Amino acid sequence: MGTRTEVVVIGAGYAGVLAANRLTRRDDVAVTLINPRAEFVERIRLHQLVAGNHDAVVDLADVLAPRVRLVVDAVDRIDVAGRALDLASGGRIGYDRLVYAVGSRAAAPEIPGAAEHAHPIATVEDARRLRSLLHGAAPGAPVVVVGAGPTGIETAAELGEQGHAVTLVCGDTVGPYLHPRVRDVVTDRLDGFGVTVLQGPGATVREVAAGAVRLADGRDLRSGLTIWTAGFGVPDLARRSGLTTDEVGRLITDETLTSVDDDRIVAAGDSAAPSGTPFRMSCQAALPLGAIAADTVLARLAGRPPRPANVVFAGQCLSLGRTAGLFQLASLDDRAGRRFLGGGRAGAWLKELVCTSTVKELRHEARRPGQSTLHRLVRKDVRSRYLRRRTEARVTS
Template identity: 65%
Template structure:
């Protein structure tokens, strides 16, 4: 390929920014980042925005390479045949390669009353709408947090630490990703903050009203504010564009993150489904996937065979208010192990992880190619084993259900 190569990256989250920054390694590549907001959303701090301890926003000038052109807007459709992105404002961008990194957001709750009375917080706009509601409510107002994944736990702890009457409704197990030892630590911290945790099969929410939450076992909980953190979905841009997706709507790719439909389209982050076996939705996975997607494009431009996906570093870190946290370690199959760090040290590790995410992006912006966590040995062999097991129809310990975590 001669002359300048135009690469459009759709989505300015952890994966998209990492990919855009890395693509500036070549002077003959023009990179355009399309994002609906003019600022970078630090999603792992959205629960802090709800609680009032952070705004969860970072200026793009701090994390995006100077050579990347930022277009504030939304993609309405991808014209793969014409190699173009049709924007919602009727504009269009041509591309030679496209990085699909549209991320994830709140899933449709599918529970009567939830859409009208519950507050999701998967996006900046949702968290910003909830913040004044929380601030205006008296401390005695009952708050129900639905969903006991990372977002639900962190939101419940953040509000309980402020002295609010919080009930965390798990709909199953508290912190399903966690090892039982870490789960007990989380439960102890929540209890110490005065939060009530309801877990077990009967705690599935079946209805939400303006002042209550009804559970499958018949209990009705008073709830002046209901926060909905149960489940994440992905934008339907790939579906609307006629591209192959999995059942959730993530773009189907091979192990180099290349679309199964078009070699000029690669995917990264929560919206990617490599070989139909997506990684756990998390910031931990998003940035390595962004780097891998960029490397796939750069390899093709250099006339080289792109490397296949490998991912071998896994963990989950939770803040439990400002004073405590849990850093849960995991094996190379992304299964939690007994080892975790809790309490004050866990909170400090969580804060270091949050700062490290933007730090990685900033470093990649200033020195493209410096990020290397996606190249840690071991991940490729694990993926091959998972794929063999999947093709053989055998369950594998390493297969993960989608669930957003830090």
């Protein structure tokens, strides 16, 4: 492949774009980014797209370094032995190094009827479809949102604020990550928008039908539109290509994000499972993981040992409609605490700041590759604490 090292990045999410930009630090590295669309999708704004108050996309040319070659296509298979990618269009692209950053998507629901009658919100296409369905729904038609993670909460709040009759079906509890004190703030705000919050042992979905959602406790909820936010998975590209993955399909890597099968492949973002123990799916983790993946590639090209991943967390930011939001504070190893910021307009401003700052981080890295230092904000070994806590949680569950 000539004198230059060909590095290919699969996926243009938060991790993939940052990694591609950062890899242009070396003039002897040619970077190709493969993505199914020419848009960068702001995943953390998809609920706004459904509500009709944001497009949730940015032209990839606006956030990519000029030296990154964009190929708009999908990858069907990784030919690990041949160091090449088979594309959906029938083409084939070779690589010397590969960054696997395919992101995440909605998990296939196992509940009867959910695949036929409920609508996911994990991709921009999903959100655009939902926006169209919402626009075409009868006035006053009830909306049922299934799933009480950030996407479910934010979608329910966004639509409730607009006056839709929304029921949020949470399962055991709303916002499982949140501290109980913060959950109370969230439920109070949802109640203020007229959102009915159903949680507890009986508030799990047993079946989804046309126009109804049936719960485990026997209740039937009338639904003109059912939005499914319960659970995320990852594309099965790595598994289909014969690489070692976890049960969800994330690529198993060591702590430098290097595949356990091939040191020419590194992973980043939601599709990476270092030591089989992935970080919480979030742009908060994806951006530093993109930087670490690029640094791992660059270190190996320079003949240096790469550094292990040491991502730290600050908490979880939630929008609660356009007029409120909050930031759940957490320990560096991602344990939610009692403290939070916002709760009203200050929280809405903070969430908007977070959303805009992620895109700015990508643009800055495009202009000045290597400037992102999110993964080096804290030098102490936080990852070992995270691994120990996750291991203990698995043992006791």
